[in-house]
Amino acid sequence: MARLSDVIETFIKDMIKETGGEAEIQRNALATRFNCVPSQINYVIGTRFTTEHGYFVESRRGGGGHIKIKRISVNNPYNDFMHLILSIGDSISEHSAVAHINNFVDYKLISFRDGILMKxxxxxxxxxxxxxxxxxRIRAEILKNMLMRLIV
Amino acid sequence: MARLSDVIETFIKDMIKETGGEAEIQRNALATRFNCVPSQINYVIGTRFTTEHGYFVESRRGGGGHIKIKRISVNNPYNDFMHLILSIGDSISEHSAVAHINNFVDYKLISFRDGILMKxxxxxxxxxxxxxxxxxRIRAEILKNMLMRLIV
DNA sequence: ATATAAAGAAAGTCAAAGATGGTCAGATGA
DNA sequence: TCATCTGACCATCTTTGACTTTCTTTATAT
Structure with missing residues (x-):
């Protein structure tokens, strides 16, 4: 019932929290730990730790290889907020919009309740x-209008 | 001879009562249990667990997928709010929607900030x-969805 | 010692298979 | 007639595995 991908996602997120922003993993070791094929780790990273979700991923192959997953940090909330609003563009999928909203909440640019209403x-x-x-197209317009209202 | 849809409806309602407001089901499993095609579950949900009936439904596809059916809080102040939400109907003008929202704010059913977002x-x-x-039509749907989210 | 080839150790890619749920129109039955 | 039931087809999400690429280590020849 519980999706393995969700378990792995949570594991990595906990790791990032504990280390204060960055997790370094070894793909094969993690796969062994969760009893899955190595490529499932890539699947999890590719679906839950993308730039859109606010993460930055680096890796190295070969002996001593690893994967580093970092939470992108926000230094200037107002500027980044504006930048993100502008980056939404004319059209956005629900999936993407939700990722954006979750980020705004995570970075405390909007409240949890605001996020619920927006979603x-x-x-x-x-x-x-x-x-x-x-x-x-309509979704993008609604989202941008809501966001703009909160900061103007 | 009770109709199958009624049996399924009762089953889900009992489940919601037991868990105190929320049932999580798996469409195929339920269909197997009641010896019917999966789409009959959708029929039951679509005819007996609508917003008008006071339910809120969410779902996910794919491995580990599910359907969540939540009962909107009934025995509390939200009850009246629910009626107000339903009174919005299927279609609403911007003018009228703004009036409704302002009223909700005035009566402190939602916050001033909620109102800004909704408008x-x-x-x-x-x-x-x-x-x-x-x-x-779209406006009515957006407004109702935002309001519903506050009480589920 | 040095360069180089071979072996080993990771990680990456991609497509197929599997697991769910959604939709809709037509059949059926009270 | 109207609600119910059914099934074919669709959309989405997850899991798996075969094949590829990159990097490090070790063995070998000069």
Whole structure:
């Protein structure tokens, strides 16, 4: 029932928290620990630790190889916030929008409650009556409007 | 002879009662249990666990997928709020939506900040790329979804 | 010693298979 | 007629494994 990928995700996130921002893992060792094929580690990283999710990943192959996963840090909240809003562009998928919102919450640029409301506003259920071809465009507009309102 | 859909409905409702407000099911497992096709589960959910009935449904596909059905809090102040949400109906103008939101703020059902976010989400600017014929419908859906999220 | 080849040790890629849930139109039955 | 039931087809997410690339270590020839 419990998804292995979720377990691995949590494990890595805990590791990052403990070490204050960075986890260094060995792919094969982790795979052995969780009894899965090594490439599943790549799957987890590729779906949950992307730039969009606020992570930066580096690695080295060969003997003594490793994978480093860092949480991207925010130094200038206001600037980064603006930058992120601008980076949303004219169109955005629900998946992407949720990742952005979670980041805003994580970096304390908006509250947890704000995040809940925003996710409700841009979810597929909320936009079900918009033509599929327009949904991503409308979603981007709604998201940008909400974000702008909070900082203007 | 009780209709199968009614049996399934009761089963899910009992489950929600037992767990105090939330049932997590697996569509295929449930279908197997009741000897029906999986899509009948969707039928039951779609006809008996709607917003109008006071339920909130979420789901995930893929390995380890599931369907979560939450009962909106009933025996508390939210009960009246729920009626207000439902009174919004299937379609609403921006003017009317803003009036509703302001009322919610005035009566302290939502915060001032919540109101700002909601107005940003349902404003004409946010919905500019939706076909005019759909706007009021989409607006109603967004507003209801945001409000519902606050009480589930 | 030095250069080089071979072996070993990681990690990366990608596509197929597996596991769920969603949709919709037509059949069925009270 | 209207609600219910069914099944074919679709969308999404996860797991697995064969094959590839890169880096380090070790053996070998000069």
């Amino acid at each position: 409700a506003a841009i979810g597929s259920k909320a936009l079900q009556y918009a033509f599929p071809a327009n949904r991503d | 940003a989400a349902i404003g004409s600017k946010a919905l500019q790329y939706a076909f005019p014929a759909n706007r009021d």
